[in-house]
Amino acid sequence: MEHLKIVASARQLPEHQVTNQELSHIMDTNDDWIFSRTGIHQRHIVTTENTSDLATSVAKQLLDKSGIKADSLDFIIVSTMSPDSLSPSTAAMVQGAIGANHAFAFDLSAACSGFVYGLSVATSLLSTRYRRGLVIGSEVLSKLVDWQDRTTAVLFGDGAAGVLVETTTENIGLLGEQLRTYGNKGDNLVAGQFANKNPFAGEISPVDPYFHQNGREVYNFATREVPEVLQAALEAAEVAADDVDYYLLHQANARIVTSIAKRFGQPTDKFPTNMAQNGNTSAASIGLLLDELVESGKVHAGQTIAFVGFGGGLTVGAQIWKI
Numbered sequence: 091m092e093h094l095k096i097v098a099s100a101r102q103l104p105e106h107q108v109t110n111q112e113l114s115h116i117m118d119t120n121d122d123w124i125f126s127r128t129g130i131h132q133r134h135i136v137t138t139e140n141t142s143d144l145a146t147s148v149a150k151q152l153l154d155k156s157g158i159k160a161d162s163l164d165f166i167i168v169s170t171m172s173p174d175s176l177s178p179s180t181a182a183m184v185q186g187a188i189g190a191n192h193a194f195a196f197d198l199s200a201a202c203s204g205f206v207y208g209l210s211v212a213t214s215l216l217s218t219r220y221r222r223g224l225v226i227g228s229e230v231l232s233k234l235v236d237w238q239d240r241t242t243a244v245l246f247g248d249g250a251a252g253v254l255v256e257t258t259t260e261n262i263g264l265l266g267e268q269l270r271t272y273g274n275k276g277d278n279l280v281a282g283q284f285a286n287k288n289p290f291a292g293e294i295s296p297v298d299p300y301f302h303q304n305g306r307e308v309y310n311f312a313t314r315e316v317p318e319v320l321q322a323a324l325e326a327a328e329v330a331a332d333d334v335d336y337y338l339l340h341q342a343n344a345r346i347v348t349s350i351a352k353r354f355g356q357p358t359d360k361f362p363t364n365m366a367q368n369g370n371t372s373a374a375s376i377g378l379l380l381d382e383l384v385e386s387g388k389v390h391a392g393q394t395i396a397f398v399g400f401g402g403g404l405t406v407g408a409q410i411w412k413i
């Protein structure tokens with residue numbers, strides 16, 4: 091077992107909130123359809139900020155909360171599918187903005203599994219000579235959304251959240267995990283394609299920068315594969331489902347969360363949700379949920395917590411932590 095501590099959590103949501111009702115004025119939809127299919131009532135949408143701004147705010151809060159100086163960080167990982175740019179990475183922008191002069195920084199692309207994949211990479215780094223780092227999920231998905239397309243525009247929101255992790259002598263940390271990728275199913279959720287327009291290219295096939303997903307297929311995938319991956323993580327951790335205090339799942343759809351709780355015979359209050367307020371924020375969603383629960387006192391040291399991400403790639407990741 092890796093001896094790792096989640097020292098602090100933090101979150102940043104854009105101030106501007108957009109309700110389902112407001113969306114019904116700009117596209118053919120309604121609160122009833124959106125809420126009954128997804129559990130979403132509203133989402134936060136940026137007006138001026140970009141992904142690095144949200145992530146930088148989270149990083150500053152993490153340092154403030156833990157009383158740690160930026161130059162004692164060894165690394166910064168930002169999981170995102172909506173970076174400001176491909177270069178510099180969002181993580182490098184955060185590193186520069188907070189003056190983390192001794193930290194290396196890089197982005198990680200695993201869509202809605204980004205937070206769990208990021209924690210996995212951080213765990214590996216902390217088992218070597220590194221001592222302390224940030225893992226932040228940050229998304230401005232509103233820039234990837236086609237606002238004419240009601241099948242995706244109603245689902246997503248913007249936001250960022252993360253944790254500061256460090257090595258510890260306490261007997262806590264990551265107990266077990268299972269990460270899986272299903273690249274053969276990747277076409278079911280695409281966003282951010284670029285066209286190759288070089289002068290030597292053959293016929294340029296049209297690409298679309300916006301989100302497209304086969305919602306039904308992804309729904310079926312999630313309800314089928316996530317329980318299997320979570321079960322494998324529980325077995326790796328040697329933890330019984332009953333002994334997990336909270337399951338923090340990626341917040342894509344309330345019906346997916348309820349279905350997974352049922353599969354494990356667990357009460358739904360062990361599977362908290364916040365997609366009603368935030369929508370689907372991809373790599374940010376699990377961190378947002380974690381920080382809200384820490385703030386309310388529901389999640390605290392001594393508990394066993396499961397983090398479960400799933401989404402684009404397609405990807406799935408489940409981890410069991412003693413925090």
Ligand code: ACO
Binds near residue numbers: 119304402
């Ligand atoms: N408002 C009103 N009607 C709508 C809307 C809308 N916003 N969107 C679609 N509809 C209509 C459709 O046109 C369709 O009408 P039709 O039957 O006349 O053709 C009808 O509603 C049903 O559409 P479906 O797409 O079949 O609806 P479904 O019940 O599958 O729900 C949803 C769609 C919510 C997207 C669901 O499939 C889902 O949640 N899938 C999983 C998404 C997910 O988990 N993604 C992974 C993470 S995302 C990431 O990695 C970034």
